[in-house]
Amino acid sequence: MGLLEGKKILVTGVLMDSSIAFHVAKLAQQEGAEVVLTSFGRTMKITKTIAKRLPSTPEVLELDVTDQEHLDSLAERVGEQVDHLDGVLHSIGFAPPGAFDFMSGTWEDVSTAVHTSAYSLKALATATLPLMTDKASLVGLTFDAKFAWPVYDWMGVAKAAFESTNRYLARDLGAQGIRCNLVAAGPIRTTAARSIPDFVKFEEIWDDRAPLGWDISDPEPAARACAALMSDWFPATTGEIVHVDGGVHAMGQ
Structure with missing residues (x-):
């Protein structure tokens, strides 16, 4: 019996097969879950192509988390594919180029980053809430925000x-039995990462600082943590951030 046997899971953020979200979807299917994906706009075609590389090709629904009409209709559209949700993966983030210059970033740049990359967690939770069971798990992907990282700037904020947002969701959804947790992954060489100016700076230092070492081309460790948090093995864990970064978060300079 698989870790996620019989569970229904919504996975956002699958773009390429290098993405953590792709590997979450793959592991979820291998562990017995039924998976539905989301994408939007011009990336829909790419996601549908990449979805064919999964063990079983899932349905891909359109979802722009900054579009209220998409959010308002999401539960109905997902409900046409599965009758409930046991898990939801938030793997969404975007910031305009200007947001990667802290002192020069405009409010327009910053507000776009916060809307898409932070508020969207609450928006996705609210949109999928009608389908969530009383043991459902909402899992998001983060990059440890305790520090002022080089080049990350307003995306770090x-x-x-x-x-x-995750902590407040844990507070407000706990009474319904819904768990809300994050996985803080180390740097992975994904399409999203390549959009960050000078991302190579993370690549250059991470493996040296990680006690366990770090492979920037391997998204599976982070994906495994996401799958585990969606399982029944963490029934009393919520509001947590699980670090999957080779141990860098615990090291001094």
Whole structure:
């Protein structure tokens, strides 16, 4: 019997097969779950192509988390594929180029980053709530926001808001039995990472600082943590951030 046997899981953020979300979907299917994906706009075609590389090709629904009409209709559209949700993966983030210059970033840049990368966690939770069971698990992906990282700038601030949003969701959804947790992954060489200016700076230092070492091309460790948090093996864990970064978060300079 698989870790996620019989569970129904919504996975956002599958773009390429290098993405953590792709590997979460793959592991979920291998562990017995039924998976539905989301994508939007011009990336829909890409996601549908990449979805064919999964063990079983899932349905791909359109969802722009900044579009209220998409959010308002999401539960109905997902409900046409599965009758409930046991798990939801939030793997969504975006910031305009200007947001990666802290002192020059405009409010327009910053507000876009916060809306898409932080508020969207609450928006996705609210949109899927009608389908969530009383033991459902909402899992999001973050990049440890305790520090002022090089080059991350306003995206780092958005991630701090994202992590705070998770704690408030844990507070407000706990009475319904819904768990809300995050996985803080180390740097992975994904399409999203390549959009960050000078991302190579993380690549250059991470493996040296990680006690366990770190493979920037391997998203599976983070995906395994996401799958585990969606399982029944963490029934009393919520509001938590699980670090999957080779141990960098615990090290001094």
